[in-house]
Every structure is written in C-alpha cells, then in structure tokens.
Amino acid sequence: MKYLEIAQTDLHVSNIIMGCMRLNSLSPVDAQKLIGTAMEQGVNMFDHADIYGGGNCEELFAEAIGMNPGIREKIVLQSKCAIRDGYFDFSEDYILHSVDQILKRLKTDYLDILLLHRPDPLMEPEEVAEAFDHLYSCGKVRYFGVSNQNPMQMELLQKYVGHKLIVNQLQMSVVHTPVFDSGLAVNMHIDQSIDRTGSIYEYSRLKEITLQAWSPFQKGYFEGPFFHDHERYGKLNQEINCLAEKYGVSNTAIAVAWLTRVPSNIQVILGTTNPQHFKEGCDGSEIPLTRKEWFGLYAAAGNMIP
Numbered sequence: 001m002k003y004l005e006i007a008q009t010d011l012h013v014s015n016i017i018m019g020c021m022r023l024n025s026l027s028p029v030d031a032q033k034l035i036g037t038a039m040e041q042g043v044n045m046f047d048h049a050d051i052y053g054g055g056n057c058e059e060l061f062a063e064a065i066g067m068n069p070g071i072r073e074k075i076v077l078q079s080k081c082a083i084r085d086g087y088f089d090f091s092e093d094y095i096l097h098s099v100d101q102i103l104k105r106l107k108t109d110y111l112d113i114l115l116l117h118r119p120d121p122l123m124e125p126e127e128v129a130e131a132f133d134h135l136y137s138c139g140k141v142r143y144f145g146v147s148n149q150n151p152m153q154m155e156l157l158q159k160y161v162g163h164k165l166i167v168n169q170l171q172m173s174v175v176h177t178p179v180f181d182s183g184l185a186v187n188m189h190i191d192q193s194i195d196r197t198g199s200i201y202e203y204s205r206l207k208e209i210t211l212q213a214w215s216p217f218q219k220g221y222f223e224g225p226f227f228h229d230h231e232r233y234g235k236l237n238q239e240i241n242c243l244a245e246k247y248g249v250s251n252t253a254i255a256v257a258w259l260t261r262v263p264s265n266i267q268v269i270l271g272t273t274n275p276q277h278f279k280e281g282c283d284g285s286e287i288p289l290t291r292k293e294w295f296g297l298y299a300a301a302g303n304m305i306p
C-alpha cells in the first residue's frame, strides 16, 4: 500500500480510501468484515457523507468498527455535508448542525477532514469561513476541503476561508476523464477539448490540493461498473485484461492503477461492498503502469490521442 502526505497537514494516508456510501447494504457483521479487510490491506482512511443511507452508513460504520478512542486515533475519518433534500446548503447554521449530527453518528469527537459535498451557488463565503473557524477552534474538525468544485469556486471560497482547502473529491476513472481530457486536447475543434472542470487537475497540482477519485469503476453517473459492459467498453476491457495478466493482478487493480499512476497526490475511493473486490482494488495502489500503457488505456476507453 502506498501512502502519501496530504500537503500542509500532518495526515499520512493510504492512497486507497474505503468509501462508505454503500455500507448500509451490509449487515453489521459483513460491514465489520469489509472494514477489517480494508485495514488488513493497509487502508487507514474512510470516506463518509451525512446523506449516505440517510445517516445509516455512518452509524453502521461506528458500530462495525467498534468505535472507541483507541481505534479512532488509528484512522483518518472524512465526512461531507451540505446536500439537502433537492438543494445544497452552505449556510453557517446548516454546516454546524450537520457536523454535530455526523459526530454523533460516528461516535467520535472530531473529523479529520470535512468536505462541502457539492457547490452551492447561493453560498455566502463569509458564512462558510465563520462555520469552519468555529468547528476548528472547538476541535470538531481538523482540516477542510471540497467536493465537485472547479478552481474558481475554490478560489472564491479560499478568499474568505482562512483554512487551506486541502482536498477536492471528484468523479474520476478510466471511463470518466474530463479532468484530463481538455488538457490533452488543448485548442482543438473536438468535444474532448471542452474544459468541463476549469483545469482542476493542473490547479490542484499548482496548489498542492489532494484529488480524491470517486466512483472509480462506474460508467456515466452510477450506471454500474464498466467491467461488464463489453459492448461499449470491449476494447478497454481487453486491454485491461492483458495488463492484468502482465502484472499478475485483477482487472480491478488495473483500473485503480490507471488513477494511482498519475504523478500527483491522487487517492482512489473504493465503493465495493465485497471484500474480495476490495483486496483486488488495493493491488492497484502502486502498480507502475508505463506511459504507453496509461495512454493505451485512455485511448481504448474511446478517447483520441491527438
């Protein structure tokens, strides 16, 4: 397992994170097994959100891991807030209220990282700053970040928020590549040139912001893993299988390796509920795909290499 330091923090974290969004489909015993597998593989970081399972995922996690101060200090806990029923809410009151509920459900006194889940166009950044200052000064949250934001949204927030935004969590995978597309096809009359992220990849490298990849295997927006779609991703699956054979790992590991090969701080959030799939994903933590292999997979996923 490869570890990295999140810039300007004391956080030493695995580059694989266990994502807890689907945890509520498991019994407490199976959730315990999955968490145990993750920890045996060297995973020390867990990703939550207040909305996962309507709060049940956080509760089940705390029960399954047997949360106590000894366990708490061995793991890095991240959660998110600000998605409400049909809208997003960065108001100070809602952020403060959400964190209190999260801490209660996770049976802990503090979060290592709090992320704002999706951008709120109605935000007043001064309110976010107030909320973060309060959460930090009373010891409820150590570090702050965002999810699904572009560089200008981060800049706007950062103008007011005194705490460095250390993480941005985005959908990224070999079948979801907007983060890389426009940078690879600058100034061309093709769809790939359209900048959908505001150059978030380059911005994150410049500012030393850790990117976290959500849904590393999902095609589209939660349409299921691409591994089984031979019609749309036949060529990609074929190439992945060849590399899996070469490196003596599973196809899952190669899909993870496509992300971990990127030379900046990228963490991959595995959302599987199956311990075997989880182990296979962890095998991709430090596979050194060559440039030719990385570009080959990008092209096999249907992208043009100019």
Ligand SMILES: NC(=O)c1ccc[n+]([C@@H]2O[C@H](COP(=O)([O-])OP(=O)(O)OC[C@H]3O[C@@H](n4cnc5c(N)ncnc54)[C@H](OP(=O)(O)O)[C@@H]3O)[C@@H](O)[C@H]2O)c1
Residues within 6 Å of the ligand: 018, 019, 020, 021, 022, 047, 048, 117, 147, 148, 169, 170, 213, 214, 215, 216, 217, 218, 224, 225, 227, 252, 269, 270, 271, 272, 273, 274, 277, 278, 281
């Ligand atoms: N910030 C955001 O907006 C946002 C949005 C979505 C998710 N997230 C975070 O990202 C995490 C991961 O998202 P995700 O669950 O959509 O990601 P994922 O790991 O791409 O998808 C997991 C799903 O794929 C299935 N799967 C099938 N074959 C698999 C294989 N060989 N290996 C692994 N999985 C396979 C899993 O089924 P099995 O369980 O049967 O393996 C599971 O249903 C979430 O838990 C959450 O923490 C964040």
